[in-house]
Amino acid sequence: MKLFKNCPENYRKECDNCPLLKQCVKKKIKRKLLRFFRAHRQNFILTAVTIISFIVAIAIIYKNFDAIEAKATQNEKTVVKEEAFISKDSTEKKEVFISKDTTENKEVLVKKESVKQKVAVVKHTKKSNKKSNQTHKIAKSNLKKVKTAETKTPKKTNNSSLEISELDKKNMEKVVYAEARGEGFEGQIAVAAVILNRYEFYDRKKSITKLVTAPYQFADISNITQEMLDEYPDCKKAVEEALNGNDPTEREFPEGARYFYEPNLVEGHQKEIREGIRVLKIGNHCFHNDFNE
Numbered sequence: 001m002k003l004f005k006n007c008p009e010n011y012r013k014e015c016d017n018c019p020l021l022k023q024c025v026k027k028k029i030k031r032k033l034l035r036f037f038r039a040h041r042q043n044f045i046l047t048a049v050t051i052i053s054f055i056v057a058i059a060i061i062y063k064n065f066d067a068i069e070a071k072a073t074q075n076e077k078t079v080v081k082e083e084a085f086i087s088k089d090s091t092e093k094k095e096v097f098i099s100k101d102t103t104e105n106k107e108v109l110v111k112k113e114s115v116k117q118k119v120a121v122v123k124h125t126k127k128s129n130k131k132s133n134q135t136h137k138i139a140k141s142n143l144k145k146v147k148t149a150e151t152k153t154p155k156k157t158n159n160s161s162l163e164i165s166e167l168d169k170k171n172m173e174k175v176v177y178a179e180a181r182g183e184g185f186e187g188q189i190a191v192a193a194v195i196l197n198r199y200e201f202y203d204r205k206k207s208i209t210k211l212v213t214a215p216y217q218f219a220d221i222s223n224i225t226q227e228m229l230d231e232y233p234d235c236k237k238a239v240e241e242a243l244n245g246n247d248p249t250e251r252e253f254p255e256g257a258r259y260f261y262e263p264n265l266v267e268g269h270q271k272e273i274r275e276g277i278r279v280l281k282i283g284n285h286c287f288h289n290d291f292n293e
Contacts, residue, residue, distance in 0.1 A: 168208035169239055171221060175212050176235040177228065178219035179260075180285065185234055187283035190249050190260070192242035194287065197249075197256040249287045252280035257287035 018024075037044070172195055180191045195218070199208050212218050229235060249257035262284050266274065272292070279286040 164208065164243065169243075171209045171212050172239045172242075173229055173235050174221035174224045175218045176238050177224055177232055178221055180238075180283075181232045181235060183283040183285065185238060186248050187285055188234055188238035189241045189246055190257070190282050190285070190287060192239045193247040193249060194257055194260055196242055197247070198258045201255075201258055248282060249280055252278070252287070253289055255289075258289050260285045260287045262286075 172192055175195060176188050176191050180188045183191075195208065195212060198217075199206075199211050202211075212221065247256045257280065261270070261274065263286060264284075274286075274288070275292060277288050277290045277292060279288045281287075
């Protein structure tokens with residue numbers, strides 16, 4: 001064992017039996033530790049600063065995390081409020097639309113009742129005139145027929161008055177399917193009648209097939225199959241009714257309507273040229289003859 005400094009001479013050779021051994025060992029360990037700490041003092045300081053910085057950073061992150069969580073909760077509440085407001089606004093708009101549509105339907109019903117009353121009065125007047133002066137009524141009726149023949153094209157009454165082929169009938173059925181398969185039976189008949197009215201008014205030299213397949217006249221029927229038509233047999237019945245002279249649009253237009261449209265699907269120029277014109281609403285379609293050119 002290496003001897004310590006200042007060791008008594010009596011014990012220099014036998015440290016194991018020296019009564020000062022423990023004190024010497026403690027002093028030597030203390031000195032080595034002091035030398036070690038002095039040599040690595042900067043490293044200890046850096047380590048302590050790093051640990052303190054790490055603890056401070058964790059504290060800041062934890063505090064910011066609480067703030068972010070509180071902000072996220074507040075944003076969720078704001079989104080819920082906005083969704084509730086949008087839902088409420090949409091409900092109010094739907095109620096306004098339903099109210100408006102109900103009002104329009106009531107107006108149409110009132111108009112129909114008014115027309116029926118007028119028709120009843122006219123019938124009653126005709127019956128009275130017939131009893132009192134039948135000769136005068138016949139002459140007046142003949143005169144009216146002559147004027148009607150001069151001012152407008154005669155209406156069809158059955159298949160024999162028009163050259164309607166089976167292909168024409170089938171294409172009419174396809175147009176009714178494409179335009180009005182979701183409408184009531186009266187609305188389907190009205191669409192079929194519009195085809196015949198337009199055919200008679202413009203050019204009877206062309207076939208109905210050329211008319212319904214011309215661009216921008218009616219909906220595209222090129223992809224409609226017989227299986228699709230079989231699912232809606234009322235389309236074929238509506239065409240037969242129209243060919244037999246049934247035209248619901250004559251309630252408003254004596255010569256029959258030549259055009260129709262669905263108000264919710266019309267926009268831009270097509271909407272402008274139809275503003276303020278006289279129309280007859282049947283189901284979701286408006287039937288008319290005039291345009292604001």
